[in-house]
Amino acid sequence: MKQVLKWCEEVKIIEGYVRNCVYDLPRKKYELVSSNCNNLIKLMEGNTITENLAILSSENVEWMFFFLSEEYLLEIPELFRENFPPLSMSWETPNSINNAIIHSKNDVSKVISLLNSVVCKHIQLICENEKELILILDKYLRRTNFHSIEVILLSGTADNTILDEILEEYIVVSNIVVQDTNDKSKSSEKVYFSPFFTTNIDMYIESQNLNLYLNKKIYFDEIGNIKNAPESEDIIGNINEISSSEELKAIIENKNFQKHWNVSKSKCFICSDCEFRSMCFDKRIPYEALTGSYFYKNECEYNPYIAKWKDDEGYQTLEECGVISNENGFSINHEKIAKINALLWSEEGVETE
């Protein structure tokens, strides 16, 4: 039976300004590829390997074998070609809240009990030190419905053995981060998040219409104020003033509390041109521009118009590249960017638009 090529339904391509990103959702990894990837796949799909060898350039033949080796492209009997339903893009969860950030200064018992009532799955617990952490874990979290607890120690031990023991004893604790209080960047205006992304099917689907960082998140600050996230401006209640799960649910259902949940990266200037937009947990708060799209008040550390991170050689800010986004809208100087990219990438082999 004739064997033809078929692109895997669970491997998605997100187009960026300079390059594309292939999201291998089942394997939770990604690859950066050239910007004409989608057209190339359209050209290759449905053909046999031999047919493609006859029509593709030598560079594109290399891409074909790369996609085959990664199992992004599959060789299947032609008869089965239409038997692969598209990946469903509907994202649903029964939980009112998926993740919560709690300070140990709060009434932890009360917060945990209220979070259980809204079926929260993941929490981040901010504690002073490991002694306080062990007390809280022993008292309230030996048996828990939470799937994972990430811990931030504000002034914890440098002794990894103690932390390893905690991780071993309380398997629900997924991670402990000891904050470096000497690191001034933590309290500055710096836009910080790791460039080491990861992806998976749930996250990809959620990212299509929702904000991966802000959606279904809740934050209780040191004095009990309730906000969507630590970075949010709006305070929508205080844990010390509520006593029932109905009151917490009313806060969560408040329009103002949820106002950024559905601001996906595709609705934001700059991010909509970025190949990482379906796996990005950027913590900045988006603001609505007059055009109805969203802008950020400070720049991300990645510039998608030149495919460079701030620490990379040749990095330039958005403004230096002729890209402006603010409450009035968005403007871009394509010619200027083309010149910058020609200088940056002509010898490194990344295709520019």
Ligand code: SF4
């Ligand atoms: S925040 Fe930065 S990395 Fe994330 S999608 Fe926007 S531009 Fe890309």
